[in-house]
Amino acid sequence: MMEKPLQPRSTGRLMILGFLSPTLIILLFMVAYPIFSLVYYSFFNFSALRPAEGMKWAGLSNYGYLLSDSALWDRFVFTGKFVFLCVSAQMIIGIFVGYQLQKAFRGRDVLFTALMLPMMLSPVVAGFLWRYMLNSEWGVVNFILTLFGGDKVDWLGRADAALWAAAMVDTWMWTPFIVLLATAAFRGIPDTIYEAAEVDGASPAYVFFRLTLPMSAPVLFIALILRLIDSFKQYDLFVALTGGGPGSATETVSFAVAKTAFRFFYTGEASALAVILLCIIMGLAMILVRHLSSMGGRN
Amino acid sequence: MTAPRATKAVLTRWVMFGLLVLYTIYNLGPILWLMISSLKSRADLFAMPPTLVFTPDFSGYQSVFGVGAARDSASSIGVFDSLMTSVLVSSVGTTLAVGFGTLAGYVCSRFEFRGKGDFMFFVLSTRMLPPVAVLVFYHMMFAKLGLADTRLGLILIAVFVNVGLATWIMKGFFDGVPKEVEQIAMINGYSRLYAFRRLVLPMVRGGIAATAGFCFIFSWNEFAFASILTTTEAKTLPVKITSAAGATGIEWTQICAAGVVLILPVLVFFYLIRKHLLMGMTFGVLGRS
Numbered sequence: 001m002m003e004k005p006l007q008p009r010s011t012g013r014l015m016i017l018g019f020l021s022p023t024l025i026i027l028l029f030m031v032a033y034p035i036f037s038l039v040y041y042s043f044f045n046f047s048a049l050r051p052a053e054g055m056k057w058a059g060l061s062n063y064g065y066l067l068s069d070s071a072l073w074d075r076f077v078f079t080g081k082f083v084f085l086c087v088s089a090q091m092i093i094g095i096f097v098g099y100q101l102q103k104a105f106r107g108r109d110v111l112f113t114a115l116m117l118p119m120m121l122s123p124v125v126a127g128f129l130w131r132y133m134l135n136s137e138w139g140v141v142n143f144i145l146t147l148f149g150g151d152k153v154d155w156l157g158r159a160d161a162a163l164w165a166a167a168m169v170d171t172w173m174w175t176p177f178i179v180l181l182a183t184a185a186f187r188g189i190p191d192t193i194y195e196a197a198e199v200d201g202a203s204p205a206y207v208f209f210r211l212t213l214p215m216s217a218p219v220l221f222i223a224l225i226l227r228l229i230d231s232f233k234q235y236d237l238f239v240a241l242t243g244g245g246p247g248s249a250t251e252t253v254s255f256a257v258a259k260t261a262f263r264f265f266y267t268g269e270a271s272a273l274a275v276i277l278l279c280i281i282m283g284l285a286m287i288l289v290r291h292l293s294s295m296g297g298r299n
Numbered sequence: 300m301t302a303p304r305a306t307k308a309v310l311t312r313w314v315m316f317g318l319l320v321l322y323t324i325y326n327l328g329p330i331l332w333l334m335i336s337s338l339k340s341r342a343d344l345f346a347m348p349p350t351l352v353f354t355p356d357f358s359g360y361q362s363v364f365g366v367g368a369a370r371d372s373a374s375s376i377g378v379f380d381s382l383m384t385s386v387l388v389s390s391v392g393t394t395l396a397v398g399f400g401t402l403a404g405y406v407c408s409r410f411e412f413r414g415k416g417d418f419m420f421f422v423l424s425t426r427m428l429p430p431v432a433v434l435v436f437y438h439m440m441f442a443k444l445g446l447a448d449t450r451l452g453l454i455l456i457a458v459f460v461n462v463g464l465a466t467w468i469m470k471g472f473f474d475g476v477p478k479e480v481e482q483i484a485m486i487n488g489y490s491r492l493y494a495f496r497r498l499v500l501p502m503v504r505g506g507i508a509a510t511a512g513f514c515f516i517f518s519w520n521e522f523a524f525a526s527i528l529t530t531t532e533a534k535t536l537p538v539k540i541t542s543a544a545g546a547t548g549i550e551w552t553q554i555c556a557a558g559v560v561l562i563l564p565v566l567v568f569f570y571l572i573r574k575h576l577l578m579g580m581t582f583g584v585l586g587r588s
Contacts, residue, residue, distance in 0.1 A: 015491060016412050019402035023422070023462050026399070030459040031425055034436035041436070048439050093322065100319045113573050115326050119580070120569050122520035124537040125558040129333050132551060138347045140332060172325060177580060184577050184585060204311075219585065226581070233429035236522040240541060257431040262527055267435065274432035285427045289420060292584060 035278065042272035049265035062272035071248070072273070075256045078163070082252065083231045085167035086174070090227060093171065094178020095220070099208065101179070102186050112183070119176045127240025130169045131156065159249035162242050166250055169241055170231060181223040185216030218295055225288040229281055253277050330562070337555035344551050359556030375553065381539035382560065385519060388450055388535060392457020393514040397507060399458070400465020400514075405495060407466065408473035409481070419470075425463040426582045430523035441528055450533045453525055457518035464517070465510050467583035468575075472506030473499070512572035513579040516565050536561055 045058040066072050101112055118126070133140045134155040142152040155165040189212060197207050213220075235254035238244060244251040244259070251259065257277060261270035336344060340356035361367035362375030363382065406412075407419060438447075446452030476499055484494035500507075525535045534542070540557045577585055 012410060012491070016406050016410050019406040020418070022399040023403040023466055024418070026455075026459050026462055027421065027425060030455075031421075031428065031433065034433040034440070037436050038432065048442075097319065097322055100315055111323070115323065116573070116576055117330060117566075117569065118326060120516055120520075120565050121330075122522065122537050122561050122565075124520075124522050124541055125333075125561050128540065128549075128554050129329055129558060131549075132336070132555070133329060133332060138345045138349070140349050143348055172329065175322075176326070180577055180580060181585065222581065222585065229427050233431075235429075235431055239522070239526070254429055254431045257429075257435065258527065261431075261435045262438065267439070270435050274429075274435050277429055278432050281427050281429055282424075285424060289423075 038271045038274055038278075041268055042275050044268045046268050047265045048261075048267040055268075058268060062269050063276075066269065066272055066276065072256065074248075075251050075253050078250065079232060079234075079252045081163060082167060082170070082234070082250075083228060085163070086170040086231055087224070087227045089167065089171045090175045090178050091220075091224060094175045094223075095182045095213075097175070098179045098182030098186060099212070101183055112179075115179060116176045118173045121173070123173070123236035124240045126169060126173050127237050130165070130172070131241050134165055156242055157246055159246055162246060162250045166238065166241060170234065170237060173237075174227060174230070177227065178223050181219055182216065185219035186212060188219070189215045218291070221291060222288065225284055225291070229284050229288075232284070233277070233281060253280075333555060333558050333562070336551075337559045339552070339555075341552055344555070356552070359552035359554075360560075362550075362553045363556045363560050377534070378536075378539055378553070378557070381534045381536045384450055384453070384533055385535040385537075388453045388457055389515050389518040392454045392461065392518045393511055395454070395458045396461035396465050396514050396518075397469075397511045399462050400510065401469045401500075401503075401507060403462075403466040404469025404471075405473050405499070407470045409478070419467075422463040422466050423582060423584075425459070431527075434524065434527050437524070438527060446528075448529045448532045452528055453533055453535065456524045456528065457514075457521065460521060460524070461514040461517055464579070464582055465514055468510045468513065468578055469503070469506060471578060471583045472503045472510075475506075476502050509572045509575040509579065512568040513575075516568050516572075519561070519564060 041055075042062055043058060043060070044055040045062070046053065046055040097115070101108060134142075136142060136152055136154040136157060139155070141155070146152060153161055155161050193211060193215070194207065197211060202210075232252075233254050234252055235258065238250055238252055238255055242250040244255050253273070254277065257270055257273050260266050260273060335351075337359055338355040338357070339350070339353055340358070343350050343353040343356070357367070362372060363378050365375065365379035403422075407415065441447040441452050446455065480498050480502070481491060481494040484498055485491060489497075520537065521535070522537045522541075526538045526541065529535070529538060536557060540554050572579060
């Protein structure tokens, strides 16, 4: 690893510039420029639908309005509940399944690959598929519930049930991600540690909670942060599954940004909300980047 | 070992096994259910209790591919066009993203230059970006540039969404090729560009294929950008089925069939990338080969 890197000579410089510029130009144009504009727009009162009315300087009033808007707080509370429910379910189930798949059995690798499928699917297909299965009258989920003597649940028609339904669908889709990372983390633990624990007569529970989990914590932490980010910004799934309903009970923060910007066309206000969303995501991303560089430093 | 402890261990193993089976049903059941449902007629779709034995009905597929009797029904207008849009946007977008990402990934793997770390993290940050946030601006920008509701605009989006991923993954693959390959070629009087094109690129062919597989799946599934930036002309299939579920109620036969059509290419590409899942799903942060 410590060999001297190839030095940029004159042809090297040209190559760096030539090879890097397409990617750099696209990302500057599609990420940096929009974000700066967004911050700029968030200080103005205007609508993209009526550009003729011009942009009126609004100072911090967009932010002030948003922070005092109780409907917006509801979006944050809903998003928080959703994130908490689905990420904790995904972590627990994912770590459990990943641990079970450590044992060798026939067909394990095929099963592992098959289990990865849901996360590769389109969130829109996932949303509609579950909306179909969760239908209160003829959905297969309620059919299975009644088979076991339960009552039919109006999954998508009641605010509290819709939260659980959305968390169930996100968990269906993204638990495989945790299984994938947990499996990788568990495989990284040297066998000698397990052998030593066996010699000491440690119970399986002790081995799992005191050895396996702590030793795979760095990778599991990456999984956790990535899932927090992705579920916090979740949008597609709700469009297909609940459409934000019933009423506006299942609107996430992302959903609120889209609604403010593209249904009501309060562009200034939507920009301010987008900036707030970006700050939260960037905060989480910073934690991830710090963690990654500390991992890189250790190895 | 005492008998009760042994029984307990056996019991635990069976409980664990049962839970794993339950999870497998939860995980794979819905996908099977979609495949079965896509072949059902409307009456069978809404049957309670759900039917497992039924005469297959292809009207959903007919409406997606614009053939047969269902072609002329109001709900299938434009569905096949949107499928073609999806195919075009995903393949062109993937090709460009992989091309650009390969170039950038090579430079990041082989050279040290000022701001490299910042560049890599800037590229990584596109993975975190909430689409709706930048969409507030894109919506205006695309209208101004005449890109709104065009396939060209969507191709630009597909490239932007995937080029960062392609850069990181390809860097990982290039890191796996020894630097001596170019050094020896250059000692022998070949240019670095020649060494890159003729020696290094063929060595990462598998990596390029895997990267393309990921990029295709992600642009194929992309919804947030396409749903906001297209209105009539350039809808992709995921957007089309969402808008088909509008005021007149949901055309479930069509949606189930479209769902299967959306899943099939994913299955094919998923098979190609199965060895590289860890790298692709974590943006090359983990599992570099």
